[in-house]
Amino acid sequence: MEEYSIQVSNLTKRFGGFTAVDGVSFNVRAGEIFGFLGANGAGKTTTIKMLCGLLASTSGTATVGGFDINRQPDRVKRAIGYMSQRFSLYEDLSVAENLTFFGGVYGLSDAGLRERREWAVAMAGLQGRERSLARELAGGMRQRLALGCAVLHRPGIVFLDEPTGGVDPVSRRRFWDLIGDLSAGGTTVFVTTHYLDEAEYCHTIMLMHAGRIAAGGSPGSLKAEHIRNPILEVESPDAIAALDAIQDQSWAKETSIFGTNLHVSVDDAAEGERLVRRTLAEHGIPAARVGRVTPTLEDVFIQVIEGKSEAGSQTKVGA
Amino acid sequence: MHNPNHIVPIIRKEFRQIRRDPRTMGILLFVPVFMLMMFGYALNFDVRHTPVAVLDLDRTPASRELWQQFGRTEFFDLRYWLRDQREIDRLLGTERARLAVVIPPGYGADLAAGRSPAVQFIVDGANSNAATAVLGSLEAMMQQHSLRLTAERILRRGGSRVALPLDYRPRVWFNPELKSAKFLIPGLIGFILMVVAVISTTLSIVREKERGTMEQLAVSPVTPLELVAGKTAPYVLIALLSTTMILLLGAWLFEVRVAGSLLLLYGVTLVFILAALGMGIMISTLADTQQVAFMIAVIATMLPSYILSGFVFPIRNMPLPVQLITYLVPGRYYLVCIRAIILKGAGLEAFWPQVLALCAFAAMMLGAAAVRIRMKKL
Ligand SMILES: Nc1ncnc2c1ncn2[C@@H]1O[C@H](COP(=O)(O)OP(=O)(O)OP(=O)(O)O)[C@@H](O)[C@H]1O
Numbered sequence: 001m002e003e004y005s006i007q008v009s010n011l012t013k014r015f016g017g018f019t020a021v022d023g024v025s026f027n028v029r030a031g032e033i034f035g036f037l038g039a040n041g042a043g044k045t046t047t048i049k050m051l052c053g054l055l056a057s058t059s060g061t062a063t064v065g066g067f068d069i070n071r072q073p074d075r076v077k078r079a080i081g082y083m084s085q086r087f088s089l090y091e092d093l094s095v096a097e098n099l100t101f102f103g104g105v106y107g108l109s110d111a112g113l114r115e116r117r118e119w120a121v122a123m124a125g126l127q128g129r130e131r132s133l134a135r136e137l138a139g140g141m142r143q144r145l146a147l148g149c150a151v152l153h154r155p156g157i158v159f160l161d162e163p164t165g166g167v168d169p170v171s172r173r174r175f176w177d178l179i180g181d182l183s184a185g186g187t188t189v190f191v192t193t194h195y196l197d198e199a200e201y202c203h204t205i206m207l208m209h210a211g212r213i214a215a216g217g218s219p220g221s222l223k224a225e226h227i228r229n230p231i232l233e234v235e236s237p238d239a240i241a242a243l244d245a246i247q248d249q250s251w252a253k254e255t256s257i258f259g260t261n262l263h264v265s266v267d268d269a270a271e272g273e274r275l276v277r278r279t280l281a282e283h284g285i286p287a288a289r290v291g292r293v294t295p296t297l298e299d300v301f302i303q304v305i306e307g308k309s310e311a312g313s314q315t316k317v318g319a
Numbered sequence: 320m321h322n323p324n325h326i327v328p329i330i331r332k333e334f335r336q337i338r339r340d341p342r343t344m345g346i347l348l349f350v351p352v353f354m355l356m357m358f359g360y361a362l363n364f365d366v367r368h369t370p371v372a373v374l375d376l377d378r379t380p381a382s383r384e385l386w387q388q389f390g391r392t393e394f395f396d397l398r399y400w401l402r403d404q405r406e407i408d409r410l411l412g413t414e415r416a417r418l419a420v421v422i423p424p425g426y427g428a429d430l431a432a433g434r435s436p437a438v439q440f441i442v443d444g445a446n447s448n449a450a451t452a453v454l455g456s457l458e459a460m461m462q463q464h465s466l467r468l469t470a471e472r473i474l475r476r477g478g479s480r481v482a483l484p485l486d487y488r489p490r491v492w493f494n495p496e497l498k499s500a501k502f503l504i505p506g507l508i509g510f511i512l513m514v515v516a517v518i519s520t521t522l523s524i525v526r527e528k529e530r531g532t533m534e535q536l537a538v539s540p541v542t543p544l545e546l547v548a549g550k551t552a553p554y555v556l557i558a559l560l561s562t563t564m565i566l567l568l569g570a571w572l573f574e575v576r577v578a579g580s581l582l583l584l585y586g587v588t589l590v591f592i593l594a595a596l597g598m599g600i601m602i603s604t605l606a607d608t609q610q611v612a613f614m615i616a617v618i619a620t621m622l623p624s625y626i627l628s629g630f631v632f633p634i635r636n637m638p639l640p641v642q643l644i645t646y647l648v649p650g651r652y653y654l655v656c657i658r659a660i661i662l663k664g665a666g667l668e669a670f671w672p673q674v675l676a677l678c679a680f681a682a683m684m685l686g687a688a689a690v691r692i693r694m695k696k697l
């Protein structure tokens with residue numbers, strides 16, 4: 001087996017004068033869960049569409065499953081499964097009919113189709129709902145059905161574009177278990193997400209920002225590389241006031257809102273905690289809790305993206 | 320290159336969706352029936368029982384004999400005997416009469432003196448088709464009457480036996496009862512097929528684009544041509560069913576029976592449907608939403624099929640530039656073919672140029688659609 005299922009080199013997509021994907025290069029190892037992260041409009045969907053043969057690239061090359069996306073699009077299509085960002089099954093067909101249709105389109109034999117359909121129904125937890133129309137299913141079920149349809153023909157590589165968008169946390173968790181199963185079975189999973197907590201399940205993460213790769217690596221190595229300073233979490237009833245008070249202090253390297261809390265990056269954990277408490281007390285802001293936390297990918301994300309925009313503003317000043 | 324194993328699941332799926340969507344089913348089955356009833360009855364150009372008003376200013380036996388002619392044919396109904404010219408305007412204006420006969424004073428005397436008196440006929444021209452038909456019946460009737468008068472005059476002058484120079488017995492071929500339903504039904508088949516086939520295929524393709532399922536198909540091994548073949552095949556079948564339904568209803572309600580070969584009829588109809596599908600596919604490559612697709616489809620089919628195909632208005636009466644445009648309307652060729660088959664029982668030798676034109680049109684449309692699909696990947 002090849003070491004890499006997907007190899008991308010200098011892939012670029014321009015829409016008119018706007019560059020949506022700007023010379024990205026990366027490799028995806030066979031059988032891994034490859035997480036593609038980035039804010040809205042970063043270029044994730046555009047990249048996936050080029051790799052699946054839905055969009056022609058402006059320049060650059062890539063191979064998917066060993067096939068060139070520009071020269072062998074038909075071979076690529078047979079090697080992959082794809083689940084698009086919007087739900088794209090037939091809402092007026094039942095669960096079983098959707099599976100039958102996609103199985104037929106991929107040329108499964110009758111026996112093979114029956115076996116895979118049963119497998120997909122079980123995988124999606126839709127036993128007893130085979131005759132329900134797709135439009136009658138809850139969000140999580142729909143997404144699992146869409147996944148079932150995408151991998152019915154046992155592709156070696158599957159592209160999932162924001163598969164858990166708008167789905168409840170329990171269903172999200174369950175979906176990621178399925179992704180884990182696929183990967184354990186040898187399937188390469190290329191997945192995009194907005195949820196940074198989900199990225200922790202990935203073997204490799206690629207962070208995209210404004211059409212370029214901003215950072216990449218395993219979750220552990222990303223944290224090690226980008227988070228050198230300890231991070232303190234500050235819980236306060238008035239997080240906004242706390243942010244205003246702390247972010248102007250010279251000792252606070254990086255301050256950001258994190259849910260309802262504040263994350264402050266400092267040089268030393270014990271000294272930082274003392275400084276935070278003193279500053280809040282000076283401003284008359286109550287603090288429920290201040291303590292060190294293990295950095296998350298969100299911390300990395302903020303670090304990397306803010307680093308980028310600072311670099312951007314510096315260039316502007318210099319120019 | 321084309322894998323039937325790809326096409327069959329698409330056909331099955333399309334049938335399932337059609338069956339499950341009551342609106343589509345309704346459109347496909349109800350619209351043809353509705354149009355048939357509407358056009359069949361409303362557009363009835365039957366010129367029988369045209370109401371006639373008479374203004375006899377002469378009041379002689381000769382003038383009475385003239386207007387009594389109108390009571391002897393089923394084409395006219397004598398309804399009004401007037402006293403005043405002004406009443407004519409009122410009756411024609413309110414469409415209570417469609418023809419007014421004005422016999423001038425001195426008509427009888429002129430006739431007896433061997434002169435040719437002028438009689439005035441006023442026809443309601445609002446419906447030009449009906450007016451043309453009225454004029455036709457009128458002309459035939461008057462010609463016959465004046466021949467008889469001529470003969471009488473000769474007899475009075477001492478001739479022993481006179482053979483009329485022409486024995487005028489009008490006989491309309493192919494549509495002997497001058498029933499316009501006979502003329503309309505074949506045209507209706509063309510009109511309905513065009514509208515239904517184009518709109519339904521266009522919508523079925525654009526729906527996949529709108530709902531995002533097209534993208535899912537685009538990453539599958541199905542080629543765009545296989546997809547389009549699979550998606551349109553069910554509509555070919557449905558269009559042929561529609562044709563059958565119209566023929567049956569036409570026979571039942573309007574007594575229009577197919578005089579010629581059914582095989583030929585269905586063969587030509589199939590070619591016409593393929594041309595319509597080609598058009599539908601072309602339109603679906605132009606539109607991204609069902610709404611836009613529907614509008615384009617209606618504009619591209621309804622008006623041309625109604626006005627420019629010879630369905631209602633005879634093409635030879637159109638101004639030349641418009642006549643030239645009609646060569647681009649497939650209905651024009653199809654109508655010639657099926658009118659010939661249904662009304663005259665004619666064979667291929669009577670309309671092969673039209674069949675050739677239809678084939679060329681279908682090939683061009685499908686070819687152009689295939690090219691566009693390849694380029695745009697739908
Ligand atoms: N067909 C198109 N024409 C013009 N611009 C486009 C087109 N498709 C995408 N874009 C632009 O390219 C950029 C990247 O879009 P893309 O959909 O790849 O982002 P994304 O990372 O998937 O975002 P999201 O998280 O919202 O899905 C966006 O600014 C988008 O507006």
Ligand SMILES: [Mg+2]
Nearest residue numbers: 044045046085
């Ligand atoms: Mg996207």
